[in-house]
Amino acid sequence: MLRFTPTSLRKAVLRMAYAGSTVHVGCAFSIIEICAVLYRNHLRYPGFDPRAQDRDYLVLSKGHGVMAQYACLHELGWIADDELDRYFGDGTRLKGLSDAHVPGCEVTSGSLGHGLSVGVGLAMAAKLRNTDQRCYVIAGDGEMNEGTMWEALLFARHQKLDNLTLIIDENGFQAMGRTDEVLGLGDLARKLESFGFESRTVDGHDEQALDDAVRALNASRNDRPKAIVARTVKGKGVSFMENENAWHYTRLSADTFAQAMVELEER
Numbered sequence: 001m002l003r004f005t006p007t008s009l010r011k012a013v014l015r016m017a018y019a020g021s022t023v024h025v026g027c028a029f030s031i032i033e034i035c036a037v038l039y040r041n042h043l044r045y046p047g048f049d050p051r052a053q054d055r056d057y058l059v060l061s062k063g064h065g066v067m068a069q070y071a072c073l074h075e076l077g078w079i080a081d082d083e084l085d086r087y088f089g090d091g092t093r094l095k096g097l098s099d100a101h102v103p104g105c106e107v108t109s110g111s112l113g114h115g116l117s118v119g120v121g122l123a124m125a126a127k128l129r130n131t132d133q134r135c136y137v138i139a140g141d142g143e144m145n146e147g148t149m150w151e152a153l154l155f156a157r158h159q160k161l162d163n164l165t166l167i168i169d170e171n172g173f174q175a176m177g178r179t180d181e182v183l184g185l186g187d188l189a190r191k192l193e194s195f196g197f198e199s200r201t202v203d204g205h206d207e208q209a210l211d212d213a214v215r216a217l218n219a220s221r222n223d224r225p226k227a228i229v230a231r232t233v234k235g236k237g238v239s240f241m242e243n244e245n246a247w248h249y250t251r252l253s254a255d256t257f258a259q260a261m262v263e264l265e266e267r
Contacts, residue, residue: 002039002040002075002076003040003075004035004036004037004039004040004072004075005036006032006033006036006205006207006237007237007264007267008071008075009032009035009036009068009071009072009075010029010032010071010237010238010264011261011264012067012070012071012074012075012084013025013028013029013032013067013068013071014252014257014260014261014264015084015085015087016067016070016071016084016087016088016094017067017087017251017252018252018257019084019085019086019087019088019089020087020088020089020096021088021251021252022087022088022096022251023096023248023249023250023251024064024065024066024067024096024248024249025067025235025241025247025250025252026171026173026234026235026241026244026245026247026248027062027064027065027140027169027171027234027248028065028066028067028068029068029234029235029236029237029238029241030065030169030171030204030232030233030234030235030236031062031065031068031138031169031204031232032068032071032236032237033204033205033206033207033210034138034167034169034204034210034230034232035058035068035069035071035072035138036072036207037207037210037211037214038058038136038214039058039072039075039076041211041214042056042134042136042214042218043055043056043058043136044056048076050073050076050078050103050104051103054131054133055133056133056134056135056136057106057119057122057123057133057134057135057136058106058136058137058138059106059107059109059115059116059118059119059122059135059136059137059138060098060105060106060107060109060115060138061107061109061112061113061114061115061116061118061119061137061138061139061140061143062109062112062115062138062139062140062143062169063097063098063107063108063109063110063111063112063115064096064097064110065138065140065169066095066096066097066098066099066105067087069098069104069105070084070087070094070102072104073102073103073104073105076104078103078104079094079102079104096110097109097110098110098115106118106122107119112140112142112143112146113143113146113147113148113149114148115137115139116137116139116148116149116152116153116166117148117151117152119135119136119137119152119164119166120135120152120155120156120159120161120164122135123135123156123161123163123164123225124159124161126163127159127161127163132163133163134163134164134165134218135163135164135165136165136167137164137165137166137167138167138169139166139167139168139169140168140169140171140174141168141169141170141171141172141174141179141185141188142173142174142175142179142182143174144168144185144188145174145179145182145183145185150195153166153192153195153196153197153225154195156197156225157195157196157197157224157225160223160224160225161225162220162221162222162223162224162225162226164225164226165214165217165218165225165226165227165228166192166197166225166226166227166228167227167228167230168188168227168228168229168230169204169230169232170188170204170229170230170231170232171204171232171233171234172234172243173234173243173245173248175248175249177245178245188229189201189227189229192227192229196224196225197224197225197226197227198217198220198222198224198225198226198227199226199227199228199229200213200216200217200227200228200229201228201229201231202228202229202230202231203230203231204230204231204232205232205233205236210228210230213228214228234247234248235247237263237264237267238260238263238264239263240256240259240260241260
């Protein structure tokens with residue numbers, strides 16, 4: 001049985017980040033529970049095939065958090081164990097940003113503000129094909145600074161894409177500082193409602209609350225696209241990373257890797 005436990009997923013992220021001597025640990029950690037709930041309970045892959053024509057879609061618009069998604073694909077068996085230890089290395093297919101060449105990754109993203117538009121297109125295509133496919137898009141709160149995000153929201157409501165669910169990772173930070181200091185967005189849930197979305201706000205690390213919100217929105221039949229504002233902690237799970245924006249760009253040393261793994265073992 002696939003469990004997608006947050007602790008095991010965070011350990012996989014640490015393995016990748018340490019092996020590749022690369023960054024973006026904090027922003028991967030903040031979406032761990034979101035990814036776990038979606039992969040465990042909601043995403044459908046007929047025939048266990050990541051390329052199945054009638055699969056559901058998970059679009060990682062905040063592509064720099066891709067290690068969280070790779071950790072889930074590893075649990076599914078679509079990424080081999082040894083690939084985690086070659087992350088970001090020469091010849092690997094696992095790059096530091098989401099890449100559509102990796103089965104299970106729907107978009108090549110990382111240049112922020114584009115993934116939601118792709119997700120809207122996938123949701124509309126499913127509507128035109130008259131399938132029951134759903135499209136989930138994970139975006140960052142800093143990414144909501146991009147004008148293309150709001151254009152996509154308008155289009156989604158106009159086309160009545162009730163098979164689209166946007167999940168915003170509201171961890172309060174972006175690359176260079178706090179989101180409220182860089183460009184305040186106010187109450188995102190209210191803004192989304194004003195754009196015609198049906199929205200919920202939840203603790204983004206409470207798996208039951210996330211699952212309940214997804215189920216309630218999926219069950220709602222009102223022709224409105226859906227949204228979840230998930231309030232999260234950047235770096236969640238390791239004490240010295242939590243709410244510390246330096247871990248957007250800090251690489252693990254042997255000592256910090258060992259310390260982080262010990263903390264996760266104790267959970």
